[in-house]
Amino acid sequence: MLxxxxxDFVQNAFLAGTIVAVVTALVGYFxxxxxxxxxxxxxxxxxxxxxxxxxxxxxxxxxxxxxFTLISAFAIGALGERVRGRDIEIGMVLSFALGLGxxxxxxxxxxSAAHASAGVGILFGSILSVSRSDVLxxxxxxxxxxxxxxxxxxPLLFASIDPQVAQARGVPVRLLSILFLLLLAVTTAExxxxxxxxxxFALLVAPAATAARLTHRPRATLLLSLLLSLSITWGGLILxxxxxxxxxxxxxxxxxxxxxxxxxxxLFSRRAPRLKYKMVxxxxxxxxxxxx
Amino acid sequence: xxxxxxYPFIQNALFAGTFVAVVAAIAGYFLIARGLTxxxxxxxxxxxxxxxxxxxxxxxxxxxxFAFTICAAVGIALLGREIRERDITIGILMTFALGLGxxxxxxxxxYAERVYSILFGTILGISQLDVLVMAVVSLLVxxxxxxxxxPLLFSSFDPEVAQARGVPVRMLAVVFLALVAITVSVAVQIVGALLVFVLLVGPAxxxxxxxxxxxxxxxxxxxxxxxxxxxGIVLAAVxxxxxxxxYIATIAFVIYLPVRLLSPLWIGRGTRRNIGGGPExxxxxxxxxxxxxxxxxxxxLPA
Numbered sequence: 384m385l386x387x388x389x390x391d392f393v394q395n396a397f398l399a400g401t402i403v404a405v406v407t408a409l410v411g412y413f414x415x416x417x418x419x420x421x422x423x424x425x426x427x428x429x430x431x432x433x434x435x436x437x438x439x440x441x442x443x444x445x446x447x448x449x450x451f452t453l454i455s456a457f458a459i460g461a462l463g464e465r466v467r468g469r470d471i472e473i474g475m476v477l478s479f480a481l482g483l484g485x486x487x488x489x490x491x492x493x494x495s496a497a498h499a500s501a502g503v504g505i506l507f508g509s510i511l512s513v514s515r516s517d518v519l520x521x522x523x524x525x526x527x528x529x530x531x532x533x534x535x536x537x538p539l540l541f542a543s544i545d546p547q548v549a550q551a552r553g554v555p556v557r558l559l560s561i562l563f564l565l566l567l568a569v570t571t572a573e574x575x576x577x578x579x580x581x582x583x584f585a586l587l588v589a590p591a592a593t594a595a596r597l598t599h600r601p602r603a604t605l606l607l608s609l610l611l612s613l614s615i616t617w618g619g620l621i622l623x624x625x626x627x628x629x630x631x632x633x634x635x636x637x638x639x640x641x642x643x644x645x646x647x648x649x650l651f652s653r654r655a656p657r658l659k660y661k662m663v664x665x666x667x668x669x670x671x672x673x674x675x
Numbered sequence: 676x677x678x679x680x681x682y683p684f685i686q687n688a689l690f691a692g693t694f695v696a697v698v699a700a701i702a703g704y705f706l707i708a709r710g711l712t713x714x715x716x717x718x719x720x721x722x723x724x725x726x727x728x729x730x731x732x733x734x735x736x737x738x739x740x741f742a743f744t745i746c747a748a749v750g751i752a753l754l755g756r757e758i759r760e761r762d763i764t765i766g767i768l769m770t771f772a773l774g775l776g777x778x779x780x781x782x783x784x785x786y787a788e789r790v791y792s793i794l795f796g797t798i799l800g801i802s803q804l805d806v807l808v809m810a811v812v813s814l815l816v817x818x819x820x821x822x823x824x825x826p827l828l829f830s831s832f833d834p835e836v837a838q839a840r841g842v843p844v845r846m847l848a849v850v851f852l853a854l855v856a857i858t859v860s861v862a863v864q865i866v867g868a869l870l871v872f873v874l875l876v877g878p879a880x881x882x883x884x885x886x887x888x889x890x891x892x893x894x895x896x897x898x899x900x901x902x903x904x905x906x907g908i909v910l911a912a913v914x915x916x917x918x919x920x921x922y923i924a925t926i927a928f929v930i931y932l933p934v935r936l937l938s939p940l941w942i943g944r945g946t947r948r949n950i951g952g953g954p955e956x957x958x959x960x961x962x963x964x965x966x967x968x969x970x971x972x973x974x975x976l977p978a
Contacts, residue, residue: 415763418762420713420762420763421712421713423766425716470710470712471707471876473712474715474716474876474880475877475880475928475931475932475935476928477716477872478869478876478877478924478927478928479925479927479928481869481920481924482869482870482873482920482922483921483924483925484869485867485918485920485921486917489916489918489921490917581770582773584766584770585767585774588763588766589767592763631781631782632777632778632781634774634777635774635775635778636774637774638771638773638774639771639774639775641767642767642770642774645767649754
């Protein structure tokens with residue numbers, strides 16, 4: 384088992400996994416609080432278009448994903464007036480991006496005689512092929528996202544739970560919401576490296592949603608989300624490497640562990656108040672205690 | 676240009692595409708009205724996982740599609756009530772299913788071409804039999820939606836009042852999502868998991884910006900859906916190298932964008948608020964009020 388850690392690709396996988404797990408756990412908390420799960424999902428699928436487009440042009444897939452997701456995050460933020468009405472705008476941008484992704488994929492597979500399954504690597508991730516430079520880019524992106532999140536923490540929390548009151552107090556709610564979508568775009572683009580386009584949800588939303596069901600103060604939720612995210616990622620990677628006879632992909636283990644954790648938490652907290660009230664109340668208490 | 680229409684495979688594609696577009700546009704209107712856009716995206720992906728499982732077991736992918744999408748639809752309808760939790764539940768169910776799909780694919784040693792074709796669609800490679808199956812299933816789904824039209828509309832826009840009047844809201848939610856699951860399962864085999872979503876949401880979203888009354892919205896959505904599909908198929912057949920799903924997605928977006936941006940010109944401010952998941956807005960507002968009452972002690976934020 385320990386001998387595995389000597390291998391380069393195993394080290395890279397664990398490094399990338401850890402970096403991504405940390406940033407998704409913390410950004411994921413705000414995704415759940417702001418009810419933007421669909422936006423997160425859409426941005427990852429848009430990342431698919433970016434990655435296939437990058438493959439056609441022959442540039443790095445991470446750059447392609449960053450470009451596409453940032454533009455789309457801006458479009459979603461600018462088109463959608465309110466959080467609730469955004470579903471349709473997100474859906475339209477998403478379907479256009481998926482169409483582009485299919486086009487790029489078909490051009491790519493036609494031009495380079497690559498297998499149609501080339502797209503599957505992007506869709507489901509290929510953590511085993513993460514290089515050291517990918518790790519460094521992911522690290523840089525994560526540091527930037529975490530720094531921005533730390534700076535915006537309190538206004539973002541305020542704007543997330545009580546947009547009208549925050550607006551009245553002079554908090555730039557609209558700007559914050561676009562900024563947050565941009566942070567989300569960077570986060571999803573880098574997490575595609577680890578779990579692929581289709582499974583980002585497992586890291587972006589599942590740990591934070593699980594944590595939000597079990598605790599309600601923002602700090603406790605963030606911490607628990609972080610712990611869950613790290614254990615899901617490491618658990619998934621160890622299971623994938625140590626193997627259970629057949630070598631199954633890490634994405635499968637990670638998404639299964641994440642889903643099991645969430646559904647266990649749902650069963651465990653059945654009698655608890657609804658997620659929305661719980662989270663909002665926790666945040667309000669946080670705001671009150673910070674002021675007092 | 677017009678002589679491509681003589682090829683039988685183009686004719687099959689047009690017939691099948693028409694049926695899919697009509698059902699998807701009708702179901703899509705209710706999906707948007709119920710704030711279930713995300714479910715429209717998740718169900719095809721879940722179906723993809725089911726198809727992968729069926730290929731692994733050596734049975735027809737159709738069985739896997741139906742089993743996975745219908746189970747997921749019932750699960751979504753029963754599990755999540757509040758929108759925030761529903762989106763999370765849908766997303767996690769979808770991720771779980773896709774994880775399983777990934778496992779099935781990696782266990783399957785052969786070249787799972789049929790599975791990939793389910794992801795991206797093979798609208799130009801369908802048989803007469805496929806068209807027949809599509810037609811029958813589509814007509815059944817449309818007939819069911821027509822039979823349930825009034826209660827479905829009522830429970831979509833005013834779930835609380837409908838419940839109070841004795842409409843089986845919960846039951847309708849399950850039946851409706853099961854119908855969507857059936858639509859998706861049949862459509863996915865032909866237009867691909869990615870394209871179903873475009874046909875579900877694109878036409879209905881555009882129609883909602885053009886007119887106000889439900890019946891008109893549905894009629895325009897059907898017309899738009901059929902139009903997009905025909906144009907997409909013909910363009911793909913003429914050009915030959917680019918996929919149909921790209922054309923349809925692009926047409927849908929190119930038409931939606933100006934309609935969305937110009938719609939304030941003909942839709943008054945008062946009614947504009949009701950567009951974009953009208954019932955959800957209303958439901959959320961009332962929820963907000965009750966929540967605010969319940970949390971009275973902390974609802975007043977620090978000065």
